[in-house]
Amino acid sequence: MKQLMKGNEAVVHGALVGGATHFFGYPITPASEIAHAAADFFPRTGRHFLQAESEVAAINMIYGAAGAGARTMTASSGPGVSLMAEGLSYIAGAELPCVIVDVQRAGPGLGNIWPEQSDYNMVVKGGGHGNYHNAVYVPNSAQEMCDMTAHAFDIADRYRVTVFILSDAYIGQMMEPVEIPDSVHHAPAKPWALGATSETRDNLITSIHMSTADQAAHNWKLKAKYDQMEAEITDWEEVFTDDADTLFVAFGITARICLTAVQRLRARGVRAGLLRPKTVFPFPRTRIAELVDQGPVREIAVVELNDGMMADDVQLAAPSVRVHRLNWLGGQVPTAEQVLEMAAQKAGQR
Amino acid sequence: MIKHKKPDAFYDTFERKGAGQQTTHYCPGCGHGTVHKMIAEAIDEFGVRDRTIFCSPVGCSVFAYYYFDTGNIQCAHGRAPAVATGMRRVHDDAVIISYQGDGDLAGIGTAEIIHAANRGENITVFFVNNAIYGMTGGQMAPTTLIGQQTLTTPTGRSAATDGNPIGMCELMSALSAPVYVERVSLGDGNRVLKARRAVRKALKNQIDGVGFSFVEILSPCPINWKLTPMDARKWLIENLEPAFPVKSFRDTGTPGAVATARAARDPSGPIPDDEMVRLLGSQSEIETIDRVTGLPEQRVKVAGFGGQGVLSAGILLANCAISEGLHATWLPSYGPEMRGGTANASVIVSEESIGSPLVDEPTTLIALNGPSIDAFEGSVVPGGLIVANSSLIDREPARSDVRYCMIPASKIAQDIGFQGAANVVLLAAYAAIEGFPAIDILRRVIPHALKKKNLVDLNLQMVDAAVEFVAEHPVAAPSAAPLPVR
Numbered sequence: 160m161k162q163l164m165k166g167n168e169a170v171v172h173g174a175l176v177g178g179a180t181h182f183f184g185y186p187i188t189p190a191s192e193i194a195h196a197a198a199d200f201f202p203r204t205g206r207h208f209l210q211a212e213s214e215v216a217a218i219n220m221i222y223g224a225a226g227a228g229a230r231t232m233t234a235s236s237g238p239g240v241s242l243m244a245e246g247l248s249y250i251a252g253a254e255l256p257c258v259i260v261d262v263q264r265a266g267p268g269l270g271n272i273w274p275e276q277s278d279y280n281m282v283v284k285g286g287g288h289g290n291y292h293n294a295v296y297v298p299n300s301a302q303e304m305c306d307m308t309a310h311a312f313d314i315a316d317r318y319r320v321t322v323f324i325l326s327d328a329y330i331g332q333m334m335e336p337v338e339i340p341d342s343v344h345h346a347p348a349k350p351w352a353l354g355a356t357s358e359t360r361d362n363l364i365t366s367i368h369m370s371t372a373d374q375a376a377h378n379w380k381l382k383a384k385y386d387q388m389e390a391e392i393t394d395w396e397e398v399f400t401d402d403a404d405t406l407f408v409a410f411g412i413t414a415r416i417c418l419t420a421v422q423r424l425r426a427r428g429v430r431a432g433l434l435r436p437k438t439v440f441p442f443p444r445t446r447i448a449e450l451v452d453q454g455p456v457r458e459i460a461v462v463e464l465n466d467g468m469m470a471d472d473v474q475l476a477a478p479s480v481r482v483h484r485l486n487w488l489g490g491q492v493p494t495a496e497q498v499l500e501m502a503a504q505k506a507g508q509r
Numbered sequence: 510m511i512k513h514k515k516p517d518a519f520y521d522t523f524e525r526k527g528a529g530q531q532t533t534h535y536c537p538g539c540g541h542g543t544v545h546k547m548i549a550e551a552i553d554e555f556g557v558r559d560r561t562i563f564c565s566p567v568g569c570s571v572f573a574y575y576y577f578d579t580g581n582i583q584c585a586h587g588r589a590p591a592v593a594t595g596m597r598r599v600h601d602d603a604v605i606i607s608y609q610g611d612g613d614l615a616g617i618g619t620a621e622i623i624h625a626a627n628r629g630e631n632i633t634v635f636f637v638n639n640a641i642y643g644m645t646g647g648q649m650a651p652t653t654l655i656g657q658q659t660l661t662t663p664t665g666r667s668a669a670t671d672g673n674p675i676g677m678c679e680l681m682s683a684l685s686a687p688v689y690v691e692r693v694s695l696g697d698g699n700r701v702l703k704a705r706r707a708v709r710k711a712l713k714n715q716i717d718g719v720g721f722s723f724v725e726i727l728s729p730c731p732i733n734w735k736l737t738p739m740d741a742r743k744w745l746i747e748n749l750e751p752a753f754p755v756k757s758f759r760d761t762g763t764p765g766a767v768a769t770a771r772a773a774r775d776p777s778g779p780i781p782d783d784e785m786v787r788l789l790g791s792q793s794e795i796e797t798i799d800r801v802t803g804l805p806e807q808r809v810k811v812a813g814f815g816g817q818g819v820l821s822a823g824i825l826l827a828n829c830a831i832s833e834g835l836h837a838t839w840l841p842s843y844g845p846e847m848r849g850g851t852a853n854a855s856v857i858v859s860e861e862s863i864g865s866p867l868v869d870e871p872t873t874l875i876a877l878n879g880p881s882i883d884a885f886e887g888s889v890v891p892g893g894l895i896v897a898n899s900s901l902i903d904r905e906p907a908r909s910d911v912r913y914c915m916i917p918a919s920k921i922a923q924d925i926g927f928q929g930a931a932n933v934v935l936l937a938a939y940a941a942i943e944g945f946p947a948i949d950i951l952r953r954v955i956p957h958a959l960k961k962k963n964l965v966d967l968n969l970q971m972v973d974a975a976v977e978f979v980a981e982h983p984v985a986a987p988s989a990a991p992l993p994v995r
């Protein structure tokens with residue numbers, strides 16, 4: 160039986176099904192419902208919820224809990240994720256698994272609480288200092304908020320990385336029917352973690368590598384891991400791409416809007432298609448290149464609530480094709496018609 | 510009594526420092542080595558080496574894991590108390606040590622130490638106060654003395670510019686949760702013996718579940734003080750001790766209120782999987798029906814004042830859609846306007862999966878007040894429907910190409926006895942006119958959707974009244990346009 164719930168509430172359901180045991184939160188609109196639901200459900204199911212004194216503390220509590228072997232998470236929005244940057248970098252360096260949900264709002268600064276996708280560069284390119292990446296899933300429905308969060312814990316443990324659920328104010332605030340999966344995931348054995356036992360006494364969680372040679376070896380090891388992730392977990396969805404000469408690329412809320420836009424174009428006889436990345440790190444660049452090199456795609460429209468952050472990645476993947484940037488900022492979200500108008504304008508035809 | 514053998518909690522040789530190393534990386538006369546040794550001895554004495562997790566800071570003691578043959582985690586600058594908190598929530602039986610310098614604890618990490626202390630985390634904090642940033646080469650610390658020269662106070666710390674040295678034990682004592690707060694000194698042998706006792710007690714407190722213990726250790730940094738090890742100890746006694754009184758600030762000896770409350774909590778841990786699946790799945794169990802297919806996509810905008818039940822009417826509608834096995838999205842306007850201003854909800858119901866959840870051209874507008882009909886009347890598709898609360902809207906419909914149902918919803922609701930349910934009257938009128946949602950489903954969903962169960966009957970009466978009103982006032986086809994083919 161499906162239940163009507165906000166994407167933000169679906170995250171907590173997904174987290175519990177995903178085996179999460181420790182939630183460290185700090186309130187911020189439009190992500191707060193995640194902390195609210197976690198504060199309700201985690202203790203009720205014998206798990207732990209703690210409101211940290213700041214996002215800085217929250218990410219470091221995660222560092223501790225993940226180092227101790229727990230499946231742990233937090234949720235925030237841009238200003239809070241900015242504060243977590245240092246901790247995320249430590250977590251990447253120490254190769255700890257965790258899950259972070261970013262329900263994006265408009266920035267920079269305090270900005271406003273309406274949707275943007277402008278944390279793309281911060282989250283997809285790392286966010287903190289040093290040479291590292293997070294796995295980044297981009298849900299476009301309440302169901303995916305649940306399912307991707309559950310899956311994220313497995314991915315985090317498999318690669319020992321931070322997995323981001325990069326959402327936005329609309330996907331978080333929107334209510335939709337959600338089917339809660341009925342099998343609970345569990346963490347694998349973590350012999351590397353600090354277990355407070357004689358077996359784990361020799362374990363060390365750290366991100367320091369004092370010699371340049373050690374640091375280099377460590378960083379190349381991380382790089383190999385990211386490459387492996389690209390080969391194994393890159394995920395996307397395609398709609399009408401078989402014969403599409405105009406390809407829309409969008410994620411999250413704008414992918415929903417583009418789906419409507421593409422359906423309308425099809426109804427008008429235009430051969431439009433949609434590629435929706437479900438992961439933006441790793442990015443489905445190989446597939447985009449394939450569609451351009453081997454398919455009929457003549458132009459690409461990347462629709463985003465930022466000034467073209469993912470469009471840069473699309474253009475890199477497909478250098479030979481025109482990539483149009485259809486961008487909205489400030490929390491303004493286009494209707495499908497507005498997307499079509501701007502697409503026509505940019506294409507200078509139709 | 511000074512022990513000379515290496516404690517077991519120390520590695521025999523410091524391999525992490527380099528193969529076969531026997532000495533620490535600390536400068537001659539540095540206090541860190543002395544404090545390490547005291548801690549290692551206490552770990553030995555209590556036999557908790559396997560259970561111990563040592564949280565090392567950023568500072569000269571960043572490499573504490575070279576020495577401690579315990580679980581080790583190296584923390585970001587100042588964050589060890591938060592890391593220790595995370596650990597504490599995972600392992601009840603771990604012995605968790607947060608070891609921090611003055612830059613780490615009293616500067617960059619002030620928030621984390623205050624809040625860990627205030628939560629009464631059952632951890633032990635060793636705070637090595639050497640009145641300077643050691644690792645980075647001797648800059649001012651929050652505990653640097655007035656007049657003390659450092660690289661960033663070349664003419665001496667001035668209160669006017671930098672404020673006064675900060676007393677962390679004094680701050681800790683202002684909180685109720687810590688059970689043990691003491692400042693000790695490494696100035697001479699007697700002081701070191703006292704310090705050893707404090708270290709021991711602070712660790713024992715944790716092992717016994719007594720609560721948060723905090724030991725500040727005044728400690729020499731001869732290199733950055735630019736003194737010999739001997740002179741550094743003298744300077745410590747003569748200058749640091751007067752500024753930072755060496756004494757016990759608090760020693761309750763018994764479990765603090767926080768520890769007692771925590772011990773009383775249910776320790777049973779995660780509930781079984783099947784129980785959790787049931788809990789997560791059991792929010793609303795409404796029987797579903799298989800509806801006759803052929804429903805055109807419904808794009809409904811519900812609008813009114815915050816507090817009129819705009820958002821909840823939308824939720825009710827979306828819940829009905831689920832019960833009829835349909836796809837649905839509900840998107841609120843949210844934020845400050847929820848507190849008294851205008852609010853609206855966009856609901857889409859469809860037999861197909863839904864793309865954009867935005868409702869820019871509603872097929873139906875449900876307007877609870879005047880400003881809402883003013884704002885959205887023009888956006889309704891030709892042939893669409895406007896259900897408006899005529900109790901609060903005192904003007905004529907403006908369009909001739911849409912259908913109108915002007916229903917005195919507030920009055921109807923008030924007459925039945927609950928004015929707050931005008932939203933239900935309007936929604937039921939919409940249902941009666943469009944045949945969706947089925948009135949039967951609406952009646953079944955209402956008891957599940959309402960938080961206040963005593964209002965169920967009143968709300969069902971609203972539905973009856975609306976159905977009756979629509980039967981008596983059939984909605985006319987628009988005069989100016991045919992029904993659109995949808």
Ligand SMILES: Cc1ncc(C[n+]2csc(CCOP(=O)(O)OP(=O)(O)O)c2C)c(N)n1
Nearest residue numbers: 567568569586610611612613641642643644
């Ligand atoms: C975020 C951050 N800022 C600055 C530094 C540089 N840093 C390293 S150690 C240190 C000061 C350490 O002083 P203290 O805590 O007093 O420890 P000590 O070295 O004296 O034992 C600073 C500022 C850092 N590592 N991280």
Ligand code: SF4
Nearest residue numbers: 535536539569643730
């Ligand atoms: S710089 Fe100071 S604190 Fe650091 S090791 Fe040397 S004496 Fe110790």
